[in-house]
Amino acid sequence: MRQFFPVEDLARDDRFVQTNMAERMSDTRSAVDLQRTAKSRGASNRLTPDRHDASDAARSLMHGIMVGEIQALEGAGRTAHDFDAGDGSEGTIPFELKLDMARQAWDEARHVEISVKLSDWMGTEIGQFQENTVLFEAACSNDPVLRLAGVNRALEGLAIDVFTQMKEFGQLADDPFLEFCEDWMLADEVTHVKMGSDWLRRVTENDPDRRAKALDFQRVVDKLFSFGGARGESEESPIGLARRFRELAGFTDDEVDTIAGMDHDALEERKEMVRLARETAGV
Amino acid sequence: MTTHVTVMPEQFTLVAYDANRIAAIVRDLASLLGLSNPMAVEVDERTPLSKMSAVVAGTSSDHTITLRLQSGALEDTKHLTNFSEAHARRSLGQVMLRAKDRLRPDFADAPDDLALTNAQNTAWDVYCGGRLDRLGLDPIQQGYRYDFRNRFGFSDEVDCVFDQLWSADDLGWHDLPTVP
Numbered sequence: 001m002r003q004f005f006p007v008e009d010l011a012r013d014d015r016f017v018q019t020n021m022a023e024r025m026s027d028t029r030s031a032v033d034l035q036r037t038a039k040s041r042g043a044s045n046r047l048t049p050d051r052h053d054a055s056d057a058a059r060s061l062m063h064g065i066m067v068g069e070i071q072a073l074e075g076a077g078r079t080a081h082d083f084d085a086g087d088g089s090e091g092t093i094p095f096e097l098k099l100d101m102a103r104q105a106w107d108e109a110r111h112v113e114i115s116v117k118l119s120d121w122m123g124t125e126i127g128q129f130q131e132n133t134v135l136f137e138a139a140c141s142n143d144p145v146l147r148l149a150g151v152n153r154a155l156e157g158l159a160i161d162v163f164t165q166m167k168e169f170g171q172l173a174d175d176p177f178l179e180f181c182e183d184w185m186l187a188d189e190v191t192h193v194k195m196g197s198d199w200l201r202r203v204t205e206n207d208p209d210r211r212a213k214a215l216d217f218q219r220v221v222d223k224l225f226s227f228g229g230a231r232g233e234s235e236e237s238p239i240g241l242a243r244r245f246r247e248l249a250g251f252t253d254d255e256v257d258t259i260a261g262m263d264h265d266a267l268e269e270r271k272e273m274v275r276l277a278r279e280t281a282g283v
Numbered sequence: 284m285t286t287h288v289t290v291m292p293e294q295f296t297l298v299a300y301d302a303n304r305i306a307a308i309v310r311d312l313a314s315l316l317g318l319s320n321p322m323a324v325e326v327d328e329r330t331p332l333s334k335m336s337a338v339v340a341g342t343s344s345d346h347t348i349t350l351r352l353q354s355g356a357l358e359d360t361k362h363l364t365n366f367s368e369a370h371a372r373r374s375l376g377q378v379m380l381r382a383k384d385r386l387r388p389d390f391a392d393a394p395d396d397l398a399l400t401n402a403q404n405t406a407w408d409v410y411c412g413g414r415l416d417r418l419g420l421d422p423i424q425q426g427y428r429y430d431f432r433n434r435f436g437f438s439d440e441v442d443c444v445f446d447q448l449w450s451a452d453d454l455g456w457h458d459l460p461t462v463p
Contacts, residue, residue, distance in 0.1 A: 017361040027364050029297050029331045029354060052401055053332060055430040060360075123426025129360045173433050281296040283329055 003082045007133045007140060010074060015127030016067075021134045021224055028277030030270070032229070032236050044235040047165055049173040057238065058169055059124045065162060066115035067131040072159070073108035075139030075151045076101045083144050088203040093144045097203070100195050104152075107188045114181050121177060138221045145203055149214040152196020153251075154221035157259070159189040160249060161231055164242035186245065193249035222259050229267020233260050236267060286313040287321040297328045298354050298364045305357070305371065309350070312376050315418060316383055323349045324375075331355045331363070335374060336396035337382035348382045350375065369421070376420050380411040389455030405434040406448065406459045413449035424449065435460065 012018070031045065047057050079093070080101035086092025116126065138150035163186040170178025204211035226232065231239040241263065246256050288309045290302035309322050320339075333355030340346040356374040359367035384390045384407075393399075399407070412427040428445055435441045444460055451458075 019363070024363075027331065029329055029364070031330055031332050049433055050401065052334060052404065054401075055426070055433055056333060059426065059429075120425070121429070123423050123429045125423065127361070130363065174437055175433070176437055277297070278329065283292075283296055 001081065003078075004140070004142070005074075005078055007136050010071075010133070010136060012131070015125075017127070017130045018133050019130045020132065020137070024132060025228060025270075025273075028274050028281075030274040032267075032271060032274070045238050046235055046240065047169060047238045049169060054169075054173075055122070058166070059119070059122050060129055061162065061166065061238075062115065062119050062122055063124050063129040064132070065159075065166070066112065066119055066126070068135050068155075068159065068162075069108050069111040069115050071133065071136040071139070072151070072155060073105055073112060074136055075147070075155070076104040076108055078139060079144060079147050079151070080105060088144075091142070091144075094199075094203070097144075097199050100199070104192050104195065107192070111185050111188065114185060118178060118181055134224055138224075141217070143210075143214075145200060145210055145214045146217045148196045148200045148203075149218035150221040152192055153200070154218050154225055156189050156192040156196065157222070157246060157249070157251070158225040158231065160186065160193065160245045161239050161242045163189060164245055165239045190245055190249045193246075193251070197250035219258070219262070223262045223266060226263045226266035228270030228273075229263060232263030232267055234264065234267060237263065286310050286319055288313075288324065289322070290324045291326070292328070295326070295328050298358070298366070300326065300328070300354070300357060300366045304366065304368075305375075308368070308371055309375055309379070312372065312379055316376075316379055318348070318379060318383055319344045320382075320386075321345070321347045322379075323347055325349065325351045326354055326357065327351070328354045331358070333358070333374070335378040337378045337385065338395070339382055339385040342386050342388075348379075350378050350382070352378065373415060373420050373422055376415050376418065377408065377411045377422075380414055381407060384456075387455070389457070391456075393456040400461070402434045403459065403461050405430050406461065409445060409448045410451060410454055410459060414452060416449070417452075 047061065048054065051057060080098050083091055083093045085095040085098060088094055119126065135155050138155055139147050141147050141150065163182045167179050167182035167186060170182060200211070200214060204214065229237055231237055231241065233241050241256065241260055243256055286309070288306040290305045293302050295302070305324060305326070309324060313319070313322065330353045332353045335350070335352045335356050338349040338351070352374060357366055357371040359365040359370065381396065385393060394403070409427050409431050412422045412424070415422045416424065427449070428442070431445045432441060435444065448459070
């Protein structure tokens with residue numbers, strides 16, 4: 001069977017239209033109030049049921065979760081398959097790590113099914129929104145340790161934030177299924193992050209350079225997953241940073257602070273980019 | 284008679300929309316809905332959100348109806364910043380149905396669109412959604428049902444109210460549920 005699949009070769013039927021981060025960021029419209037400052041905080045952008053567009057925003061996010069789960073399944077499956085069993089050096093991974101990746105693929109497959117059913121419940125059609133392939137792109141490295149950093153810690157870390165937000169949405173709306181389903185998936189994601197953190201430490205135990213390289217890669221992916229500030233601790237960000245669950249997953253306070261800082265920078269960069277684009281367009 | 288329609292902006296810069304195409308859809312929908320008022324469409328292309336509102340200057344057929352839409356209401360969600368004919372027909376149909384309702388005496392008490400509560404807004408949307416469905420514009424009923432449950436509660440009783448609203452054709456403002 002073929003190893004190392006590029007993102008262009010992912011199998012999708014004609015309901016799906018794919019996009020990438022560059023395309024996404026070239027859209028210079030913004031839902032963020034560019035005039036707002038920390039002192040003039042008004043209405044929150046947080047995804048809660050009292051937003052006028054709450055259901056539309058929740059449907060879009062749920063579709064993003066569904067395609068994210070498909071890509072996480074593909075990423076974990078590839079990592080289980082792409083590398084031979086060994087001691088973790090020279091393109092090998094410990095056999096027990098393969099088993100963990102297989103278990104994760106099983107979890108993600110279940111999450112895809114749950115997300116499809118939740119999308120149906122919320123009134124979304126499969127493929128109704130475009131699919132951003134940035135998640136799978138983080139799972140394409142030739143070094144399995146970089147995949148652990150990019151997928152298990154950055155991607156699954158983002159999943160913790162997103163599921164926490166959706167769980168709260170379901171709780172506030174009194175949706176009998178949403179909160180329940182998100183809570184169960186959230187528990188799996190915490191496990192996946194923990195698995196990634198543990199394996200990253202074990203495999204790089206005697207190779208500090210490789211560990212540093214992996215953590216650098218994680219920071220790059222985390223910055224990308226800030227989605228221009230769509231996730232962050234500011235009320236301007238629709239998705240919050242789930243500190244407590246990240247802590248349970250093995251993130252240190254310093255690591256979460258670093259991510260929060262990157263989210264803040266990404267939001268400010270995005271606002272500046274939108275401001276410049278508007279000036280150029282004269283709108 | 285062809286409805287007079289203006290669209291602002293005439294040229295879009297942040298999204299790939301065509302003002303003439305939007306005007307043509309509005310004229311077509313006006314004919315379908317039996318609206319002969321002049322129409323002024325204002326699209327805010329600076330935001331990807333999809334809020335819509337209609338302002339009716341008076342209740343006679345020569346009063347201008349102003350339709351305000353954020354760009355997301357006309358967008359192809361599979362190709363962001365691009366125009367979707369089907370989405371535009373549903374959004375414009377919905378906001379034009381509201382405008383048509385406002386021309387009736389029994390909607391005289393309805394607050395301005397932007398002053399509506401979330402529950403009022405959703406109930407009116409559902410009343411419009413059912414009529415759009417019967418006009419063949421294919422709104423996703425389950426989406427409206429989810430919105431309605433979010434505002435009024437997740438229960439069989441609420442679903443019954445939804446079904447009544449969806450199938451109704453001749454309601455007044457005070458027939459719409461307002462308090463969850």
